[in-house]
Amino acid sequence: METFKTYICIDDTDEIGYEKSTGLLSEEIQEYIQDNYSKCSLITRHQLFIHEDIPYTSHNSSMCFTVYLNEVQKKDVIEFVINHIEKYSAPTSQPGVCIGFEKDIKDFEKLIQFGFDAKTKVLTKDDAYAMAKEIGFHLSEHKNGGQGVIGAVAGVALRLYGSDGRVKGNIKVNGETLSVKELLDYDSINEVQFEDGSLAPNDLEVGITDKLKRVMLKHKSVVLIYKNEDKYELLSTEQLRKY
Amino acid sequence: MFFQGNGKLVFKFGKDNYEKAKEQASTCKEFILDKDEDELVTCTKENSCYNCLFRRWTQESFVCLKG
Numbered sequence: 001m002e003t004f005k006t007y008i009c010i011d012d013t014d015e016i017g018y019e020k021s022t023g024l025l026s027e028e029i030q031e032y033i034q035d036n037y038s039k040c041s042l043i044t045r046h047q048l049f050i051h052e053d054i055p056y057t058s059h060n061s062s063m064c065f066t067v068y069l070n071e072v073q074k075k076d077v078i079e080f081v082i083n084h085i086e087k088y089s090a091p092t093s094q095p096g097v098c099i100g101f102e103k104d105i106k107d108f109e110k111l112i113q114f115g116f117d118a119k120t121k122v123l124t125k126d127d128a129y130a131m132a133k134e135i136g137f138h139l140s141e142h143k144n145g146g147q148g149v150i151g152a153v154a155g156v157a158l159r160l161y162g163s164d165g166r167v168k169g170n171i172k173v174n175g176e177t178l179s180v181k182e183l184l185d186y187d188s189i190n191e192v193q194f195e196d197g198s199l200a201p202n203d204l205e206v207g208i209t210d211k212l213k214r215v216m217l218k219h220k221s222v223v224l225i226y227k228n229e230d231k232y233e234l235l236s237t238e239q240l241r242k243y
Numbered sequence: 244m245f246f247q248g249n250g251k252l253v254f255k256f257g258k259d260n261y262e263k264a265k266e267q268a269s270t271c272k273e274f275i276l277d278k279d280e281d282e283l284v285t286c287t288k289e290n291s292c293y294n295c296l297f298r299r300w301t302q303e304s305f306v307c308l309k310g
Contacts, residue, residue: 016308017296021279045281050300058299059282168281210286238261241284 012148062155096148100137115157252310
């Protein structure tokens with residue numbers, strides 16, 4: 001049976017002090033899918049609008065990843081994700097789940113605009129359900145007010161856009177410096193770039209001065225570096241906040 | 244370091260004053276590092292309110308939920 005690129009996004013599953021963050025739940029879902037179906041993409045974190053009219057927990061971000069599934073597998077995964085979210089999300093959370101095939105999205109621009117809007121405006125659940133219906137994606141809410149449906153659709157939109165968010169997690173490396181070539185030897189690093197988008201040459205030595213984190217740019221997992229006086233270094237955690 | 248805004252304790256130095264956020268956290272008995280590493284926004288060598296489990300970001304700053 002033919003498989004299709006499938007987007008899986010969840011939002012608003014935790015509460016202050018809760019043991020499992022939305023990121024951790026995403027990883028658990030990813031692990032299940034990889035164990036039972038197929039290798040998944042990296043998970044990306046998408047920062048959404050922070051506004052007093054939005055009932056986010058502490059930072060308002062959603063988590064999204066992709067995997068290739070067939071129709072039957074997609075149905076199974078939706079069932080698993082819903083059960084997992086209902087079981088492990090926080091009691092006061094308002095989870096939303098959005099899952100679907102990229103092939104079913106007829107108007108990429110409109111969906112991506114929804115994602116941009118979710119970063120700058122207060123959207124409604126009706127907006128989210130209307131968008132999900134238009135793109136033929138599963139969208140469901142699972143506890144309390146279910147406001148997480150907005151972020152769940154937005155996360156899909158921003159992942160589809162391809163230049164939004166940080167990649168979840170960081171890479172543990174040995175050594176104080178690595179060449180760009182050595183960085184590119186990691187499977188989960190596609191490019192090493194400066195912030196202006198220019199590619200770093202392979203022989204450049206990069207100081208591992210902070211956690212080795214990646215951002216998503218043009219659908220690639222990218223390590224960002226900068227010149228600090230006469231040395232090249234990773235962008236710091238603080239510098240990566242805006243991504 | 245904080246002011247009262249709508250009954251909540253708002254950090255008055257905004258989102259980018261890393262020194263003040265460290266200074267405040269250094270004397271805070273309620274500080275707990277956010278368990279979610281992807282939500283940490285500054286170095287963890289010293290405690291910072293910006294990395295605290297009990298900070299809730301707002302448009303301009305954050306609210307301390309232990310205030």
